[in-house]
Amino acid sequence: MKFRTFLLGLTVAGWASMATATCAAEPIVIKFSHVVAQDTPKGKAADKFKELAEQYTAGAVKVEVYPNSTLYKDKEELEALQMGAVHLLAPSLAKFGPLGVREFEVFDLPYIFDGYEMLGKVTNGPVGAQLLAKLEPKGILGLAYWDNGFKSFSANTPIHRPEDLRGRKLRIQSSKVLEEQMRALKALPQVMAFSEVYQALQTGVVDGTENPHSNLYTQKMFEVQKHMTITDHGYLGYAVITNKKFWDGLPAEIRAGLERAIKESTVYANQIAKEENDSALAAVRASGKTEIYTPTAAEKTAFKRALLPVHKKMASRVGADLIEAIYKATGFDPDSL
Ligand code: LMR
Numbered sequence: 139m140k141f142r143t144f145l146l147g148l149t150v151a152g153w154a155s156m157a158t159a160t161c162a163a164e165p166i167v168i169k170f171s172h173v174v175a176q177d178t179p180k181g182k183a184a185d186k187f188k189e190l191a192e193q194y195t196a197g198a199v200k201v202e203v204y205p206n207s208t209l210y211k212d213k214e215e216l217e218a219l220q221m222g223a224v225h226l227l228a229p230s231l232a233k234f235g236p237l238g239v240r241e242f243e244v245f246d247l248p249y250i251f252d253g254y255e256m257l258g259k260v261t262n263g264p265v266g267a268q269l270l271a272k273l274e275p276k277g278i279l280g281l282a283y284w285d286n287g288f289k290s291f292s293a294n295t296p297i298h299r300p301e302d303l304r305g306r307k308l309r310i311q312s313s314k315v316l317e318e319q320m321r322a323l324k325a326l327p328q329v330m331a332f333s334e335v336y337q338a339l340q341t342g343v344v345d346g347t348e349n350p351h352s353n354l355y356t357q358k359m360f361e362v363q364k365h366m367t368i369t370d371h372g373y374l375g376y377a378v379i380t381n382k383k384f385w386d387g388l389p390a391e392i393r394a395g396l397e398r399a400i401k402e403s404t405v406y407a408n409q410i411a412k413e414e415n416d417s418a419l420a421a422v423r424a425s426g427k428t429e430i431y432t433p434t435a436a437e438k439t440a441f442k443r444a445l446l447p448v449h450k451k452m453a454s455r456v457g458a459d460l461i462e463a464i465y466k467a468t469g470f471d472p473d474s475l
Contacts, residue, residue: 165197165198165199165200166198166199166200166388166392167199167200167201167202168191168199168200168201168202168225168226168396169201169202169204169209169223169224169225169226170184170187170188170201170202170203170204170224170225170226170227170228171203171204171208171209171210171215171218171224171226171227172184172203172204172205172206172215172227172228173205173206173207173211173212173215173331173332173333174205174206174332174352174353174356174357175205175206175356175357176205176206177356178286178352178353178356178414179284179285179286179287179352179407179410179411179414179415180228180284180286180376180407181205181356182406182407182410182414183228183284183403183404183406183407183410184203184205184228184403185203186402186403186406186407187201187203187226187399187400187403188201188202188203190398190399190402190403191395191396191399193399194395194396194398194399195392195395195396196395198392198395199392199395199396201226204224206333207331207332207333209224210224211331211332211333212229212233212311212312212331212332212333213233213236213312213331215227215229216229216233216236216237219278219379219380219381220276220277220278220381222381222383222384225380225381225384226378226379226380227378227379227380228284228376228377228378228379229376229377229379230286230311230374230375230376231243231245231246231374231375231376231377232245232246232311232312232313232315232316232374233311233312233313234273234377235312235313235314236312237273237276237278238276239272239273239276240314240455240456241269241272241456241457241460242269242377243313243314243315243316243452243455243456244269244315244456244457244460244461244464245373245375246313246315246316246319246372246373247315247372247448247449247452247456247461248319248322248371248372248442248445248446248448248449249371249372249442249445249446250372250373250449250461250464250468250470251288251373251468251470252470253288254285254408254411254412256468256469256470257285257373257375257468258408259467259468260464260467260468261283261285261375262283263467265460265463265464265467266283269460270377273377273379274382277381277382277383278379278380278381278382279379279380279381279382279385279386280377280378280379281377281378281379281380281397281400282377282378282400282401282404283375283376283377283378283404283408284375284376284377284378284404284407284408284411285375285376285407285408285411285412286350286352286353286374286375286376286411286415287350287351287352287373287374287375287411287412287414287415288350288370288371288372288373288374288415289348289349289350289369289370289371289372289373289374290348290349290350290351290354290366290367290368290369290370290371291303291308291346291347291348291366291367291369291371292346292347292348292349292354292359292360292363292365292366292367292428293306293308293345293346293363293364293365294345294346294363294364294365295345295364295365296365296367296429296431297346297365297366297367297369297431298367298431298433298437299437299440299441300323300440300441300444300445301324303320303323303324303325303346304323304324304325305324305325305326306325306326306345306346307325307326307328307343307344307345307346308320308325308326308327308328308344308345308346308347308348309328309329309330309335309338309339309344309346309347310327310328310329310330310347310348311329311332312329314452314455315448315452315455315456316348316372317329318448318451318452319371319372319445319448322444322445322447322448322451323444323445328343328344330344332353332357335347335357335359336357336358336359336362339359339362339363340362346363347359347363348371348372349374350374350415350418351415351416351418351419351422352414352415352418353374354366354418354422354428355418355419355421355422356418360422360425360427360428361425361427363428364427364428364429365428365429365431366422366428366429366430366431367430367431367432367433368419368430368431368432368433369433369438369441371441371445375411378400378404439475442475443475446472446475449461449472
């Protein structure tokens with residue numbers, strides 16, 4: 139641990155000297171690692187950030203984007219960011235628990251957001267800003283929220299009612315709220331890195347999973363899942379983060395260019411998210427490999443009844459006050475069923 143801190147100190151010193159050498163011929167290299175395909179909301183937004191960042195810093199910065207877990211997998215990427223081996227990430231909000239910041243798991247509560255508009259009241263408001271600030275004691279600066287979308291369940295057997303998932307092994311991200319969500323369905327949650335999901339589904343290590351359509355499609359999971367049900371039962375989105383010492387050590391004019399690029403790529407990310415997920419759903423449908431089921435109103439209510447108790451159960455983990463603040467910001471009434 140001490141050695142790690144020492145190493146980090148060295149790296150930060152390295153950045154500081156690199157950052158002061160603004161007129162050096164060599165550009166500052168910013169590595170942006172992520173785990174999804176390029177052709178997804180996050181993948182496209184990362185590429186847009188690269189384009190804008192290089193433009194706004196007039197080539198003083200070179201952004202290298204590593205998609206599809208080519209550089210790091212889920213857990214490793216956060217460690218690498220803290221060590222300074224990578225500079226930008228956009229992990230799913232469900233993946234901050236292992237870092238010791240549990241509050242982001244509030245976004246995983248089933249049915250807490252009924253669409254992007256409700257979600258935006260949190261991510262674009264004071265609650266979203268307060269959450270990002272919780273990363274700072276970990277040496278991490280939260281720069282923005284990037285949307286992905288609402289999740290559907292998939293498996294090799296039909297899913298019409300909550301009981302249909304009973305006893306099924308379902309892959310989840312590393313979130314205790316998602317674990318509790320699956321337990322509420324009497325399913326068996328299995329935490330697994332994103333890069334391993336396709337193979338786990340293919341070989342039957344797990345029976346099913348949950349995803350926004352863009353991930354189901356671009357990771358080809360639809361090829362190994364016969365059934366998918368549009369439950370929209372939970373949200374999956376991202377926090378764009380950087381190493382605070384690295385960011386603060388950049389020359390002011392470079393940082394300003396990068397901040398502008400973050401701002402504009404965020405607008406872009408959140409503009410394309412719904413469209414990307416809709417077209418991924420259409421592509422899955424067109425493939426004919428996965429039967430897509432839209433639940434009836436009564437079936438959807440049954441999913442809500444089964445899953446809403448997770449809010450109370452997880453209040454002690456994510457914070458009852460935080461849940462209340464979100465209800466207040468969005469107007470969500472958990473007793474409205
Ligand atoms: C997952 O692990 O399912 C997602 O977090 C992947 C992603 O980054 O969208």
